[in-house]
Every structure is written in structure tokens, then in C-alpha cells.
Amino acid sequence: MQLTQVDSAFRRDVIRGLSASPKFLLSKYFYDARGDALFQQIMRCPEYYLTRAEEEILRDNSRDILRACTALHPTFDIVELGAGDASKTTYLLRAAMDLTFSNRYVPIDISASMVEQLTQTLPAQLPGLAVDGLAGEYFPMLAQLKNNGPTPKLVLFLGGTIGNLLPTEAIGFCKELNSYLKPGDYALMGFDLRKDPQTILNAYNDRGGLTRAFNLNLLHRINEELGGTFDPADFVHFPVYDPVTGACKSYLVSTRRHDIRLDDGTRFQFEKDEPIYMEISQKYTQTQIAELGREAGFEPIQTYIDSQQRFTDVLWRKP
Template sequence: MQTNTLLAEQSNTQVLTVYRNQFLQDVIEGLTGSPKRLDSKYFYDANGDKLFQQIMQCPEYYPTRCEMEILKRQRGAITSTINALLPSYDVIELGAGDATKSVYLLQEMIQTGTDFTYYPVDISGSIISELENKLPQTLPGLQVRGLHGEYMRMLHQASELSNKNKLVLFMGANIGNFDTRQALNFCRQLRRQLKEGDLLMIGFDLKKHPAVILDAYSDSQGITRAFNLNLLHRINRELNADFKLRLFDHYASYDPATGACKSYLVSLANQKVRIGNTVTVEFERDECIYMEISQKYTPQEIQQLAFSAGFTPVADFRDTKNWFADCLWKV
């Protein structure tokens, strides 16, 4: 027993070391490039998770409320459409977060007698642990097996764990974290991981008045600012860096022609930042770090993306404001 425990601890240590090394490599590569950038996937440590939950409660941040309305009011229609296409399936949710929205679909599936296992996938280990502990209490009878890691690798692992058809959930407008070229590549990667008959339900934030969109990514309470700055704090803590958070500010922009809403951190002074023990990054005053994109779409652009990636659009479900769409695609 002691030997097994020691091996498990060694394995966990090795995984953490590999992850830290990749984190360090990505940060150095991003901050020594031109223009400087950081990968938004690293936003989500324990504090980042909490801050994003607060963002979703902000009055300006509409996407969560719009998608929640869809899943609350149309869960029966969504589940009926899925069940008509697939008699048997497992559910894999990419970027599950706290599953606040998907829980409505899961509940409906349980009530309709669907025999499935729920595989939440998230890069945050704390989120996965919380889901495995809490969801079976919230939804008695739900079978949960959390997968902690990168989307494609975990999707492949889920396919090895079960030979059932798959319903993949990629909601919350997470596809918007890619620019349009990256989104097409991502959807094509998803398609290669799936087999004929599998379904993908994917959430899109639709183009709308530019002011509505920009306000959502620059909230009056400053929570989005804190969320972006938290990544610098994480780099300080985990990679032995010395970012001075007071010397950076948050800036958001939106281009209604392209649908690209982008977030930046702006250096407020000429400064030098040490990363680890060997790398020093110089910042000029007003120089920006590109943090993330939130891409917006028209219905026509969504349909074209589906066909280009090798899917067939089956149905889309929209909120009453027509601001958000959860689209069901079939392989």
C-alpha cells in the first residue's frame, strides 16, 4: 500500500512538473514575442475560477444569462432533438466550469431515462474535483467521471473509456476564445476525434450593438480587470516572477466589422519584469499584452463554420433577445 501511494505521489509530481514547464515555456514565448501576449487558458487557477464566476453575475455580462435562458426554457426541446438523433450516448463537456448551465440538460436527460455517463473536461483541477463531489448530490443517479487536461487529449481519453456515441458540449461561447481561423482549425480537430452520428452542441455569442458587447468585457465593478491581472499574480506565484500589478491596467476593444472583442493589459510605466531565474522582459510605457479574444458571429457565419469543419447543422436554439445561440451539429 505504501509503495502504491509513493508511486501515485511521484506520478502527480511529474505531471505538475511537466505542466509548470509548459506554463513557463508559454509565458516566456508569449512575452518575448511581438506583440506580447499571454495564453488565456492559464486564467483559470482557483482564484481565476472565482473571479470568472463573479464576472458571470455582472449586470453587463449578458452571455451567461442568455444561454441560461435557452437551457432552462428549451431543455425539453433540446433533449428531444438529441434523443431522436442518438438512441444511446455519453455526454462530454469541454470547459465544463461549474456546470451551472449544463446541469439543466443533464437533469432533463436523467428524467427522460437516458443511460449516460457525464465526462466534464476542464483545465482546472479544482473545478473537476468540485464537480465530481457535488454533482452526484445535486443530480442523484448521475454518473460522473471528470477529466482534467487539454480538450483534445481528454476527448480522446473519453473515447477510450466508452464506445458509445458522444454528445459533446462546448457551450458558454468558448469557441469565441479563438479567432475565426483558429475556430475552424479547432472544429476540424473536434471532427477528427468524433465518429459518424456523434453530436456537437456549441454556443455562439451573436453580433449585436457594439456598446452592449464592449460593456460586457469592461464591467463597471472592475472584476474583468481583476480577472486579467490575476494571471500576472499567478505567474508571480507559480513561475517566480515579479510583476507589479499596480503598474498594469486593463483595456477592452470591439471591432463590429470583424466581430472581434479583445482584451489587453497595458503597462503604465517603462519597467522590467523577471520571469523565473533567467529571463527578464522589458515593457515600455503604454505597451500592451494581448490577453484574449471573444469572437462574435452571425448565423450565416456559424453555418459556414459548421460545413467547413465537416459537420451538418441540425438545429439552433436562441434566447428571446436573439443575442446567443446554442447550435447542434452532427458528424
């Protein structure tokens, strides 16, 4: 049932986005099986510093983070939004089990294949860990958990994924997240910090072309799942970074005038040099992060930054 709902939403969102002016596609649909594999490669490429920076934070600070979460409750479930391959999260999970603070992990991801992979592989890596994966949109899945009982939670939203929202959208997201938590629950949020503009731009325009392939893969997915007629060779990947606003945006730009059709007869016309807005990766200052947390109704607990001051994980509590 969930897969049918996701497929229906995918078609609806693609039609809405490609019918708009300017055209756009939602970045959450990057993550089919091939998109997942490409993103795992991106995280390992030299230019993509975000993963290494956050991995350092979690490697060095997991025990401190977890101890801070026991101020009100001695044990809790660890829930992750957009879990991906959970490679960084493993530091937290292993420490939580060593400290006997938690042995239940709930990865939530729109990619059913990734959730299935975690459910199968993590218990073998961390014996005794209960993995109860949920495939679907974040908030409907959090609603299920909220209705399942009063167990305290540490909710993770790592990797700078909050940056895929505009700052005004990020406030709305964090307020909604807060509404699904109970007093005493914690949230650990990852934010990419503002830094040298070229370093940021390089992270989304790697020399190996992985980010380009990742963006173009969404056109392949539309072809495969919705009967689209995209030729990815008709588009170029174009990222830009604005150091004033902190917005790093990615576009696919049409190289010629042509039409695209879906299997239901829906038709879209592209002009030469017309862009499709693909995603934003917003970069933040520490002041902006603190203001965001306060406006969303969270109490700041602790801030963790990597040694090169590139990335931060902030721990918030719902009062």
C-alpha cells in the same frame, strides 16, 4: 503527472508569449482557483449577458436538444469541454436523467480544482449521475475517451468559449473536434451573436472591475507559480470592440518602462504604453456560424436562440 505537465506548459507558454512582439498571454491560463472564482462573479454581474442568455436557452430547450440527439442512439454520454461550474449544464443533465437518455457526465477542464469540485458536488445535486471528470487539455482528454470504447457522445462547448479563438483558429478547432468524434456523435456549441457594440464592450469592462481583476490575476499567477516580479498596479485593463470584424479584444497596457523576471532568470522588458494581448471574444453572425459548421464537416441539426437574440446554441452531428 498531469499537474507537472501543466506547470511546464504554463512556463513555456508564458516565456513564448512575453518574448514575442507584440507580447501576449494565453487566455486558457486565466483559470486557476482565484481565476475560477472571479469568473463565477463575472457571470453574475449585470453587464455580462452571455450567461443569462445561454441559461435561458438551456432552461427552455434542454429536452428538445436531447431528443434530437436520440435520432441514431437511444442513450449517450454527455461530455463538456471547459465545464467551469456546470451551472447551466445542470439543466441538460437533469433533463437527460429524467428522459433516461444519459446518466454519465464527463466534464473536461484545464482547472483541476473545478473538475474536483464538480466530481464532489454534482452527484449530490443529481442522484444517480456518474461524474467522471478529466483535468487537462481538451483534445488529449477526448482522445482518452475515444480509445475507451464506442459509447455515443453529446459534446458540449458552451458559453461562447469558441469566441476565444480567431475565426480561422475556430475552424481548425472544430475540424479537430470532429476528428475525435464518431459518426452519429453530436456537438452543442455556444456562440455569442453580434449586437449593439456598447452592450458587447460593457460585458468585458464591467463597472465593478471584475473583468479587470480577472485579467490582472494572470500576472498574480505568474508571480506565484513562476516566481515572477509583476506589479499588477503597473498595468491597466483595456478592452476594445471592432463591429466590422466582430472581434472584442482585451489588453493589459504597461504604464511605465520596467523589467520583469521569472525565477529561472528569464527577463522581459516592457516599454511605457506597451500592451500584452490577453484574449479575444469573437462575435458571430448566423451565416458565419453555419459556414463554420459546414467547413468543419458537421451536419446542422438545430439552432436555439434566446428571446433577445443575443446568443445561440447550435446542435451539429458528425455524419
